[in-house]
Amino acid sequence: MKTGNQAPTDMKHIVIATETFTPEINGVANTLQHLCHGLMQRGHQVSVVRPRQQNEARGPVAGAGTALFSDEYVVTGLPLPGYSDLRLGITRAATLRKLWQQKQPDALYVATQGPLGIAAVTAAKKLGIPVSSGFHTNFHTYSKYYGAGFLAKLICAYGRWFHNRTAITLVPTRKMEQTLRTMGITPTGVWSRGVDCNRFAPHKRNAELRATWGLAPQDRAVMYVGRLASEKNLQMAVACFERLRALHTRSRFVLIGDGPLRKRLAERHPDYIFCGIQQGEALARHYASGDIFLFPSKTDTFGNVVTEAMASGLAVVAYDDAAASEHIRQDENGMKAALDDDSKFIDHALKLADQPTLLNRIRAQARLDALDLNWHRQIDQFEQLVLNTPQKAKYHAVNQSFSLL
Template sequence: MTETVQATRRQQHITIVSETFPPEINGVANTLRHLCQGLMQRGHRVTVIRPRQQHESKGHFASAGEALFTSEHVVTGCPLPGYADLRFGLVRGSRLKKLWTADRPDAVYVATQGPLGVAATSAAQKLGIPVSSGFHTNFHTYSRYYGVGMLERLLCLYGRWFHNRTAITLVPTRRMLQKTGAMGIPATGLWSRGVDCHRFTPHKRDNALREAWGLHGNDRAVLYVGRLAPEKNLRMAVACFERIRGLHPQAKFVLVGDGPLRQQLAERHPDYIFCGTRRDNDLARHFASGDLLLFPSKTDTFGNVVLEAMASGLGVVAFDDAAAAEHIRHKENGMKAPLDQDEAYVDGALRLADQPTLLSRVRAQARLDALELCWSSQIEQFEQLVFNQTAQAGYHGINKQSVSLL
């Protein structure tokens, strides 16, 4: 075993800085939950710095009785504009410097680009602590969905400034490597995502739940799982389902999640089934009780629900981007369409709904492929990128280059 690999296997102390964290439900929080658990299982010490969440009672959060971190430091949290249920963090850099002088981490990983991330990056640099960052969210593309598209270029420049202050920026797909490179962020590493195939499994299909949805026999349950928000392209999902229902009147559209569009959608479509936020095994039960998953987003950097749906044995319909670009093979384990071809997206969904044999084959292959996407290999990849590549690149970004350890 080389000296470099041995270095990653000794216990390290890593501080993860994020403005979203479990029990909040979103892709970033879900990814960080698996990251923290995986690092601790591999013997590392994990400290989390995050804002105080809305309606939070004091104390540590944990999942399934397992601590997500060794210690945490909670800072002031303020509502994020447009996402009142999410917070951004405010903290003085002097507080972080004092904290890290007394208990110095080997590395700092900044998962979000907000004020907390800026303060953490500055404090780490002043103390000479290697700092890396994650490109988890396309905030600059969100602006066009909230009536402030004129800010997209400014937000893109901000993202470039922020990430170029860190030694390496981790992105989840090859396409994101290209996008961040085009943004002027050259020091990038490919760190993908896994899926818990023990939690998400076809065995959790619940016929009683399907009956409660009004389904019988081979009636189709078409799922959307995620935030009910403008940037998720829900108009496409609605249009697609209505085309499916035109041919299969007994089909039901089941939306799992919450967000600012829920009330509007419920008023316009009272026959849709709104399940609200679901967690853990209950979420897995809802996944497994569906037949198709519509993932219409064109803004996600990854989309963990795509892998969760595959593991649950659903027929996924997505655009050829993010997780689908990496893991969906058209007509083999799902359906995908070019980003600029909405009609091809609808056509893929209609084919799955119309052809039972194709749907059955796609669902079975999706499950088989998901079994290969374990989190343990992704945690090991994170170790290599953050603990090794950060030191090699230098925390000021010296000798920046794109890195892939796949």
């Protein structure tokens, strides 16, 4: 019989190794924040291993517990070449092995494939700790946007080598699962994403905020939320809005986020509204104060902003990929175009702007569907995949050679 102070017998100690974590602002950090919080709520002990973040003060490498984790271990952080907002974690496998020998974890989840991930997987395997990984970022497709497209094949080979050293690789959509199988990464499991429908909600629409954007109640705010960077296909968002504004002259383009393209966009389009990075309730108000949401990315593995927009009651226009491939039903709760059909992407946005009744119906249905996308269900799925997967299924891959084949 359990006493009042006794931990549940199924409580586990789970280590999450990641090269990005809150308060950094990106989809991976956001996902891991919800994951840690959900696991902690269920009584699990969660340890985070991460690099020291940009401008983070130096100090003791061990952190005290918070609402997100039981403890953390901070390693040296170096900027990722070409993507300085993210840091690479630098540590030795022997250092992590010594750390985990003191109190051996029940499972390791590696969220990123950098040097920290390699060291973590190596250390865990030496100790017999079950290892799972996540495919959160399409680095092989990012490469062409940073003048390194010639490295795509090498990056794919590296990803295959890295993930096939772990027992299972988690992906956010069924379409991404197919992509990884084509790359030769197996086995995989679908672990999707939830959305906080209490935070993101239509009732947070703010007339005063819209007025600062120069909008009357009947005018349309076309929204973009995310990193202002080349890999997000922002040129399509711009082309789409310009076509829409030619017909609906009082529409405004509102961009939330920051990145290397912000300065250039602001210089070329001084009439666009750049709100910078928004968080918490401010972000929720910005979402809810919009009308049409453009998600032009063809590189995201999921795109949390799609489900956040749906929860906020926006009509999403996206490509049939990532979150949209899973959650958008054409002409019902949003609009989606084939990946190779840019003209259809624009047509969908124009259709929403031209037909207020359709726009309002889609916005209402998007909110209703988002209510089913709760994080509780996704934490259940994570537990099943990470804590119950037979861990020796692929361990023959420990010594496999790095191959470009």
